[in-house]
Amino acid sequence: MLTHLTLINFALAEHLAIDIEEGFNVLTGETGAGKSLLLDALSACLGERTDTNYVRYGAEKADVTATFSYKDGSAEALWLKEQELDDESGEIHLRRVIFATGRSKAWINGRPSSLSELKEIGRLLVQLYSQHSQQQLLEPPYPKHWLDRYSNFHAPAQAVRDAYSKWQKDIRQHQAALDAQATRKQRIDTLNLQIEELEEVVQVDYSEIEQEFDRLSHHEHIMQDCGYGLTALDDAEQNINQEVASILRRLESHSGRSEKLSEIYTSLVNAQSELDDATSNLRHFIDKQSFDPERMEELNSKLEVFHRLARKYRTQPETLKEEYEAWQTELEQLHQLEDPETLAEQVEASHQDFLGKAQHLDDIRREASLPLAKHLTEQVKQLALPEAHFEFKFEPLEQASSEGLSFIQLLFTANKGIPPQPLARVASGGELSRIALVMQVMNAEKTESEVLVFDEIDVGISGGTAEIVGRLLAGLAQHVQILCITHQAQVAAQSDQHLLVKKRQTDPASSTILDLEEDDRVLELARMTGGIEINETTLQHAKQLRQLKFQPA
Template identity: 85%
Template sequence: MLTHLTLINFALADHLALDIEQGFNVLTGETGAGKSLLLDALSASLGERTDTNYVRYGAEKADISATFSYKNYSPEAEWLKEHELDDESEEIHLRRVIFATGRSKAWINGRPSSLSELKELGRLLVQLYSQHSQQQLLEPPYPKHWLDRYSNFYAPAQEVKTAYSVWQSTIRQHQAALDAQATRQQRIAALELQLEELEDIVQIDYKDIEQEFDRLSHHEHIMQDCAYSLNLLDEAEPNITQELSSLLRRIESHAGRSEQLSEIYNSLVNAQSEIEDATSNLRQFMDRQSFDPARMEELNSTLESFHRLARKYRTQPEQLKQDYAEWQAELDQLHQLEDPETLAEQVDLAHQQFLEKAKYLDQIRREAALPLAKQLTEQVKPLALPEAHFEFKFEPLEQPNAEGLSFIQLLFTANKGIPPQPLARVASGGELSRIALVMQVMNAEKTESEVLVFDEIDVGISGGTAEVVGRLLADLAQHVQLLCITHQAQVAAQSDQHLLVKKQQTDPASSTIVKLDEEQRIFELARMSGGVEINETTLQHAKQLRRLKFQHS
């Protein structure tokens, strides 16, 4: 969970350090106070896109740090272990610095990290739900995606996508075989001639014979230079070996008198050993060398063949072996494509495998749809929709696709006796916001993230409905940590920790976030309920909202 957040020169925050508690945390404040400050900073620390507006006016950079605790064997623990970023503290320290120039830097547990790594880890730590999420309900794929996510059908859905891709690939290969039927035989004949011509020569390594030919061509000079070198090293009077031995004796007599001379002596001993090895190897090399005119002629002939074929096929001699392999692979593929019937069988097999997986996915989706629609109905009814009813409608697709066999719609009615219709067609804006809220909470119940952020998702509700939403979130906070920006006193009253965002008229202006005690919470709830003027009536109403919280608990 999120335990601490520090903001330095971030937007309206000068220097702000905040401890976040487990459970249900709400942020409230007057319009323009900067309620999104904490969530913007949290998003930045998780690698989301930023801009220079986040840098406080007059500052060179903004600095955000977030600390999370985590459990062993959690997804984030496995991620840290995989990236060698775990430590004994069992905490995750994220830091992001945003410069006024537009650049930014990031760290995970003190190690510089890329934004992609920060995002990857961030998705495991935090899930964000915003007030704009209700627009997703109007998108045709949303019901299917929501059903799959809630029911954890990701794996079978991915298998269907993979099987569909394989099926389509075999279709394209089969069509290519049919289209290329006329020219294939000509290409096969040409490739077979080319391969036959190169078959023998590609067994020979061009660079090896080129080097051997070069050595034989310079045999006399090589032997002359080797003989001169061997004479100088070991046979002349005096020679290098003798001179070096004499030198060593002289230095050895003084090596004990100077550490530097001792090091020089050791270096010379090593040099003597190296020279002796080189002399021995040089003598062996000369003993093994012989000039073979027949071998030289053979090599010359082979090299001429390489160059002739390289000119013919417009390539380099050393490239012929790779060209041979590529032509052989092309010929093998053409022989496979030569039989469209074999490919047709592969198409049928891939199609059957896709249908098998798609039918299974369709079946489990249909089985999960009925209880899920019933659960959604029961969750939505308390939100001033007593006659709400949901159904999933499966319509077979004319052509199956990577998503499956059916187009899935979510049907809704808010009125008794009225048949359910597609949600986007019949739901009002207020109904959509309440439905979206419940669907998000249901999704949140299934997430592995320990921190859920709700950004004004209760817009469009009020009164008793807002109270029910508050209880819904409070129940959810029994299992995960919640951060919620809200304008609803009924929602804020259900929270475990109440954070107030206040704007201060400094120069330049700044915002701060303070944790409210119980008395301060009553005044803030009264302000949210009654506006600017706080009187005994609004205070009593605020106290009643808090009593409802404890009664519900």
């Protein structure tokens, strides 16, 4: 539930802090007062697009925060836990800062977040319905989407889309196999020849034979330099090992007189040990070395083969083994490719799977459409359309799609004895707005969100129709929190909390939002019904509207 909104330098709001109550909340005010302030601020906190117009004139940035309460185990609670954003307060704080330069920053429970994260949590918290929603009714996919949403057909509809995707993928694989069939045998023959040519060569490690050849090529110099090193270390009359031993004997008696000298003595002891090991290993290395001209010739021949094949296949000698392994992998894949006939069987199997799922979806849609059209008819009849009648029409598609087997239309008539026609063809603007409103309320009954926002969805209605709309929203507010911008006094009169937006003639201009007590609510309802001049008649009418709130429907 939305509990609090704070707006700082946001559009016409210099600094506003508003507590939002549970139940049915309405927002009213004169034209131009800034009634959209709260909804724009809330939308910003939910990750919607913003621009510099939201920054109050003369300010560097706008800062808005929305606070929500939530229940343990709810979808938003699980989301927060997954993101490690939950805390002990049991609240969600969504903050958005919009800079005059056009940039913006966002936080969730104090942690910097991306707009995509705001949108994710926002979709779980709030559902927004606008006055422009009636235009959606005229879009061809809307009746199907509305039917699926109301009837909770998301899972079978997604299963159909997945099955269709699998079928199309199998078709593409089958076609690719047909296209590749002609060149497949030729490529296999080529790979076999290449692999055969490299098979013996790659059994040898190129880097090892290259290093061995290099060592034999420099055998004489290696022996000379190693012999010089061994003589200097151990064989000369005044050799390095003896000199180190002499130094250690001289320092040993003094090492206990200085901590630093003791460290130096220890280092020299370690160095002597390393020199002894090096001397022993060098002597062993010299004893093991011998020059083998035949081995050198053999290595040279192998290296020539490596370089020849590397030039042939336009690579480096050391990467020939990688090329060989890549060819083997490709050859295995070509052998594993299923022939077109097998793939054709897969295409048919996935096609039948799609048709089965699509037929099931079509059947449950048809079954659900009858009671849903009847329920919609009953709800719309209350809005001054006593002869309204709705039907869903299913027309088989020439070619099945990921959306199913049928094109679904919503048919409507407002006149007795006149057959229903497609909604877009026969419904007037006023009728569309009422139908859209009822469909949105019906959808809202099925939503998991705890906050529903209605932005002037009652445009085009008045009088008794508006009163019924108010009762519909008030009934819905028994289960969820509603925030509604309205121009209709009959709707506002049914609310639990009434927020009034007023423009103040400051410099620059600003808006404020007042939480109205009962007497002020009556005055505002009187203004909404009677205009600027409020008299006893309009006041009495406003009081009667409020009394209807507490009367049984």
